Amino acid sequence: MFELPVTTIEGPELFVLEFGDIVNYFTVYTAVLFTFALLFTILVIISRPERQVDFAFGGDAFYTKDITPGQFRFQRFMALACGMATLGAMMSGDVFNFTLFTSMVGITNIGIVAAYRNRHVLNAAFQYGIVAMIATVPLFGSAAIILATTGTLSMWALFGPAIAVPLVAKIFLVLGVMGEGMAPFYVAKAEITRAPGAPYVLMIHVSSLLLFLRVVEIVISM
Amino acid sequence: MKRREGRGTWISRISRTISELENLAGLYAVLFIAVTVLGAFTLTSLIYHDDQLYPKTIDAADPLNPYQRGGTPFNTTDVQAQYPDNSPYLGYVTAYLTPVTRFIADHTPYMGTTIVAHPGGIIDEILYNTRGLDTVAETSILFVAFAIAAHLFRRDE
Structure with missing residues (x-):
């Protein structure tokens, strides 16, 4: 029943999962992204936090930081939630559903960052929070413009040649994902990676990169 | 006179500005405003689709x-x-x-x-x-x- 109109961009679909009007799907492309997200979610589940060592410059002295898994319970929980949201965004077949999962990735990213005690990191988390809040406007604005101008939200209909999605809606969607996934803002991400807490911090990078790959596919197909 | 790091060429000045964490929200807002202005110019080409999938009617007298x-x-x-x-x-x-x-x-x-x-x-x-x-x-x-x-x-x- 469900056939992707264009198979040159992401390959033929492999599996279709119907939730009423929201019809999720896997293509070759999104299945690869989904597998990556699943792999990193499993890594977050099974791994223990890294133990950092500080070396004193110019001598032999070093300090091992005392890090217990209990300290990172909340980060682990947020990283798991972030992985789940990424999984949802990878397989979503509906524009509004995709924006919802994107904003969930954004808020879990803030949760991962905000759980640190370092003043510098918390400052970065505050800036992120503001960016993610601004980003909800273009993100859901793009879904609203698409619904108003085309009358539908299903990607199966939008990907067809019959429906033209306005350019401004596409730009808004990319802009919203940029703000929520923080993909281009590596400037401030460096501040987070100084703090202890790998591999949970990695989930921020994985989720934003995967989201960006997915939104590029959606925008090109529309 | 010795130049301070990051004060030299115009490109290093831009790089310094965007690497400041405090400028992050402002930078994103400028980007957003630019796109919104662009969108405002294309506003006339956006046509409301009459055949909506989820129609909504407003009847102010109805309790629901x-x-x-x-x-x-x-x-x-x-x-x-x-x-x-x-x-x-x-x-x-x-x-x-x-x-x-x-x-x-x-x-x-x-x-x-x-x-x-x-x-x-x-x-x-x-x-x-x-x-x-x-x-x-x-x-x-x-x-x-x-x-x-x-x-x-x-x-x-």
């Missing part, structure tokens, strides 16, 4: 105001859906009100505005049947936000 979809409970009601094959029981649960909700709707004109404040207000076809995954995702976002707020509030205990 923006959520009134008509129909009788536990009966077939004509509800639009993108893929009716995926929702075979489409229309069966539209218009059902729990007894409490029925009471509020009969005695006040503001039932539609309290819909989010109590469970089982209206089992809305559009929300819970054809677009159920959206409802799940929305509440998940809400719970994650609550979890973060609770953690930040109580982590010193």
